[in-house]
Amino acid sequence: MNYLFDGSFQGLLTCVFEAFEFKDVSVRICEEQSYSADMFSQTRTIITNQTKAERIWKGLSKHLKKSEIRSFYSAYLSEDAQAYQAIFNLMVRGFSTSFNLLHDYGDNDVMTLSQTLKKVGREQHRMKAFVRFQKSNDGLYFSMVDPDFNVLPLIIAFFKNRYADQRWMIYDVRRNYGFMYDKTKVFEIQLFEHTQVNLSIALETIELDDSELKYQRLWKQYFKSTNIEARKNTKLHIQHVPKRYWKYLIEKQSL
Amino acid sequence: MERIEEKLKILADAAKYDVSCSSSGSKRKNDGGIGNASQSGICHTYTEDGRCVSLLKILLTNHCIYDCAFCVSRKSNDIQRAAFTVDEVVELTMNFYRRNYIEGLFLSSGIFKNADYTMERLLRIVKKLRLEERYNGYIHLKTIPGASEEMINEAGLYVDRMSINLEMPTEEGLKLMAPEKDHDSVRKPLMHINKQMIAYKGESKLIKHVPKFVPAGQSTQMVIGATAETDFEVMAIAKDFYSNYNLKRVYYSGYIPINNSNSLLPQIGSEPPLIRENRLYQTDWLLRFYNFDLEEILNPNFQKLDLDIDPKLSWALRNPHFFPIDINTADYNAIIRIPGVGRQSAMKIVKARKYGRLHEYQIRKMGIAFNRAKYFMRYADSPFQIGTPSMDVVKGQILQGGNSKYKKILNSAQLQLF
Numbered sequence: 001m002n003y004l005f006d007g008s009f010q011g012l013l014t015c016v017f018e019a020f021e022f023k024d025v026s027v028r029i030c031e032e033q034s035y036s037a038d039m040f041s042q043t044r045t046i047i048t049n050q051t052k053a054e055r056i057w058k059g060l061s062k063h064l065k066k067s068e069i070r071s072f073y074s075a076y077l078s079e080d081a082q083a084y085q086a087i088f089n090l091m092v093r094g095f096s097t098s099f100n101l102l103h104d105y106g107d108n109d110v111m112t113l114s115q116t117l118k119k120v121g122r123e124q125h126r127m128k129a130f131v132r133f134q135k136s137n138d139g140l141y142f143s144m145v146d147p148d149f150n151v152l153p154l155i156i157a158f159f160k161n162r163y164a165d166q167r168w169m170i171y172d173v174r175r176n177y178g179f180m181y182d183k184t185k186v187f188e189i190q191l192f193e194h195t196q197v198n199l200s201i202a203l204e205t206i207e208l209d210d211s212e213l214k215y216q217r218l219w220k221q222y223f224k225s226t227n228i229e230a231r232k233n234t235k236l237h238i239q240h241v242p243k244r245y246w247k248y249l250i251e252k253q254s255l
Numbered sequence: 256m257e258r259i260e261e262k263l264k265i266l267a268d269a270a271k272y273d274v275s276c277s278s279s280g281s282k283r284k285n286d287g288g289i290g291n292a293s294q295s296g297i298c299h300t301y302t303e304d305g306r307c308v309s310l311l312k313i314l315l316t317n318h319c320i321y322d323c324a325f326c327v328s329r330k331s332n333d334i335q336r337a338a339f340t341v342d343e344v345v346e347l348t349m350n351f352y353r354r355n356y357i358e359g360l361f362l363s364s365g366i367f368k369n370a371d372y373t374m375e376r377l378l379r380i381v382k383k384l385r386l387e388e389r390y391n392g393y394i395h396l397k398t399i400p401g402a403s404e405e406m407i408n409e410a411g412l413y414v415d416r417m418s419i420n421l422e423m424p425t426e427e428g429l430k431l432m433a434p435e436k437d438h439d440s441v442r443k444p445l446m447h448i449n450k451q452m453i454a455y456k457g458e459s460k461l462i463k464h465v466p467k468f469v470p471a472g473q474s475t476q477m478v479i480g481a482t483a484e485t486d487f488e489v490m491a492i493a494k495d496f497y498s499n500y501n502l503k504r505v506y507y508s509g510y511i512p513i514n515n516s517n518s519l520l521p522q523i524g525s526e527p528p529l530i531r532e533n534r535l536y537q538t539d540w541l542l543r544f545y546n547f548d549l550e551e552i553l554n555p556n557f558q559k560l561d562l563d564i565d566p567k568l569s570w571a572l573r574n575p576h577f578f579p580i581d582i583n584t585a586d587y588n589a590i591i592r593i594p595g596v597g598r599q600s601a602m603k604i605v606k607a608r609k610y611g612r613l614h615e616y617q618i619r620k621m622g623i624a625f626n627r628a629k630y631f632m633r634y635a636d637s638p639f640q641i642g643t644p645s646m647d648v649v650k651g652q653i654l655q656g657g658n659s660k661y662k663k664i665l666n667s668a669q670l671q672l673f
Contacts (some may be wrong), residue, residue: 236305
């Protein structure tokens, strides 16, 4: 049986609910937009339902610690079909037997979840590290990023706590949405109407503060001076700072 | 180039041989200002030599009254000198921090006039950041040996980590390179701060709002390969500092030749001992996180670490009676001793085996280096074996199959002999 859902987290939770409702077994989870029909399998289109999703969420909180429930959400943000399937399987199996199974690292679904969490966690950590704010002429510290996974929801609390006394914005150009902080609260924003946003063009739309280029230059100078030529190790450098991130790292632009 | 840019160039360059980069260990919160500390630390970028850049690491000045042969800022060295003002350091730190370039400040200094005069300037910067800028990010401050205890105590209330470098692992080595210095002047303040930390911790059990005192603890650094100490000597000193001074980290810094004026030191052009440095760090990790005793890895009969294999594998090859370990029954502490198995994988193994005996296809996915580990462990479907293979054979097979990043360097070094 194939379940088609809209790709939202609530949609995924609704799928879990319906699997019990219809008593379906061996369900394959597919995102509607990437599904291509085949002749032999049965298909059910799952309509996202807030109430059903919330019941599953509540059910999870009866069995699991907050951090464990959160890990399902983090894994979902990988936007990966295999991860969706593993989340679905584990929830269905957990509710029908016991959620103890999450510690069974010999299990395929548990391993997929664990590997996905590792990937998402790495990207989340990278975004905390690689976000580079530029100061605009009206005092907004803004940053445009292009993360591999949809990790912004996982890092805004970090930025809110740390940069509590300055206005900031972090924008995901690949997914065309971002978050803005006005010194009291964080809210979601969408800057561009079309979905494909070019990073360099997006950056040019904001006017910079007079001192911004000076500090960028100082930072590049620091990055250069703190390097030890005799220890040069390009392979290690690229392993830690993969090339795809260079486009928004100030220190990787020429001096 | 603006003057501040020039200063930054000189004073970052002079500070970079201090390898400590960590920004971890502190839980300082943001109370109404800007910044906080991240418990696990964050590396914001990496230099082209692959080292992490977490803190703005600078000297207040590279003027110095001392003449230590291993130091680029020594009095007799003919280099450009510069000094930041208090305001310049504060401005740089704040503007870098607000742009998320850094986790905080690492501030050190050459000694100008005397120890107290230098320490007083450093203290002024730290206080200005905390009190005027309301900055709660990470601060790592070098303790200036010889500064008054009152000043050191005050600094401890504002910073997250303090450190003093041992520089040369042995007293004789230090005497040779820096006749004006001795190990005692390092040990004394390290011990003093440690005692203060313990006192504050004791108080916080009794009284609720005891101020933080050096919450991320202390560290030190030894230069490796400048003088002729063995790995056993180096690690014995590290062990002493970990257990008796409660240090959070000991750093090992492969000596990078910076001048040819001292014939006792390696000359410019000789390669820094990077592999050895790596092996020392691996040993350090085994001692701190894998419950190894120093004597198991290094002892009077085995004073030098192997360069071609890591210290855990080296220990395993010398102790075949410990193996094979059955991962389906063995204790966690035994599993982490298998070469190629780390702490996280060991944890997964211990959790997963409750659900059934583990097979090769399962442990392969847990992130272990299976091709190295397989010689030392048994699992549900391990191949049947008659007798145990000789450890020389195992080493050969591992080296042949493995793809060590050091293979090329070590091989070419060997060829040069002929």
